[in-house]
Amino acid sequence: MGLSVLQVLLLTLLAYIQPIEWFTTQITAQNTIIYGFAAGLILGDVKTGLLIGGTLQLMSLGVAAIGGSSVPSYPVAAIIATTISITTGKGLAAGLALGLPVGMLVIQLDIVIKLINSYIGKKATDALHAKKFSSMRKIIPISTWILGLENAIPAFLAIIFGKSLVESILNALPAWFTTGLNITAAMLPAVGIAVLLTFMPLKRYVPYLLFGFVMSAYLNMPVMGIAIVGIGFAIETYKKNLNTAKDTTTNIYNVSSTNKEDMEDE
Numbered sequence: 647m648g649l650s651v652l653q654v655l656l657l658t659l660l661a662y663i664q665p666i667e668w669f670t671t672q673i674t675a676q677n678t679i680i681y682g683f684a685a686g687l688i689l690g691d692v693k694t695g696l697l698i699g700g701t702l703q704l705m706s707l708g709v710a711a712i713g714g715s716s717v718p719s720y721p722v723a724a725i726i727a728t729t730i731s732i733t734t735g736k737g738l739a740a741g742l743a744l745g746l747p748v749g750m751l752v753i754q755l756d757i758v759i760k761l762i763n764s765y766i767g768k769k770a771t772d773a774l775h776a777k778k779f780s781s782m783r784k785i786i787p788i789s790t791w792i793l794g795l796e797n798a799i800p801a802f803l804a805i806i807f808g809k810s811l812v813e814s815i816l817n818a819l820p821a822w823f824t825t826g827l828n829i830t831a832a833m834l835p836a837v838g839i840a841v842l843l844t845f846m847p848l849k850r851y852v853p854y855l856l857f858g859f860v861m862s863a864y865l866n867m868p869v870m871g872i873a874i875v876g877i878g879f880a881i882e883t884y885k886k887n888l889n890t891a892k893d894t895t896t897n898i899y900n901v902s903s904t905n906k907e908d909m910e911d912e
Contacts, residue, residue: 649689649733654805656688657725661801662794664721669793678703682724686732695728698741702727719756722797723749726804748804755796763789854879 649657664681667674674680679699686695706720727745731737766789773782848855858876861867 649729649805653688654802657685657729657805658798658802660684660688661722661725662798664719664797665793666790669790676721678706678720678724681721682728685725685728689729689732691728691732694732695724698727698731698738698745699724701738701742702745718746718749719752719797720749722752722801725801729805744804748800752796752800755800759793759796762792766792 660681664674664676668676679696682695682697682699682702683692684695686692686699689695702720702724706718723742723745725745726748727738727741729741730744731741766785770782770785770789773779773785854876858872861872861875862869
């Protein structure tokens with residue numbers, strides 16, 4: 647499947663707006679599924695886009711840019727992986743073979759963009775101190791609009807040159823290796839969930855985890871059904887913790903009142 651000029655432009659634009667949207671409106675909240683879906687919609691294969699977006703979403707669970715640190719761009723990886731998977735017809739493994747490295751490459755470009763923005767911020771500050779407010783207002787938006795370049799540049803290059811490169815590589819690979827790629831792709835979501843669980847107070851809620859596992863593994867309940875049950879448990883846990891907090895506050899108030907009365911009696 648070949649890409650039209652319009653599709654290339656739309657995919658590049660999709661990659662461009664992702665970091666800008668993340669640092670401004672945060673409507674998508676860097677949701678990888680949404681970008682996989684959007685890429686699939688542009689290419690006419692929404693199912694593949696959702697599959698890849700969902701897989702990469704699970705892989706990215708627990709990954710966050712804490713303190714301004716740079717992390718792989720999984721939304722860009724979803725866009726590239728969806729494009730490669732659909733255009734080559736080689737499936738998930740082919741998409742991830744190029745999508746993930748491009749997502750890693752964005753880390754380096756993110757650092758470069760942040761360095762450039764530091765310089766732009768310094769120029770805006772100088773204009774402020776010089777009371778050149780008109781110049782300051784013109785300088786500041788530049789730091790926003792160049793954010794998209796960290797995604798758009800690698801995405802555009804990968805979309806233009808990636809298909810032929812990946813096809814030639816995959817055709818040269820032995821069957822056992824491509825089978826291994828598919829197995830690895832199936833395992834990676836579990837790694838993402840494991841990373842997420844390390845940050846959660848799992849020891850306090852082991853019964854809920856076991857209950858969800860039984861529903862999924864032995865009762866074959868759909869994910870939506872498990873999620874609804876989880877929401878029910880979450881509401882009850884929230885109410886219980888809220889009542890506990892109220893009781894604690896009441897006890898503290900009563901103790902304080904008693905101590906005050908004792909002091910007055912003395």
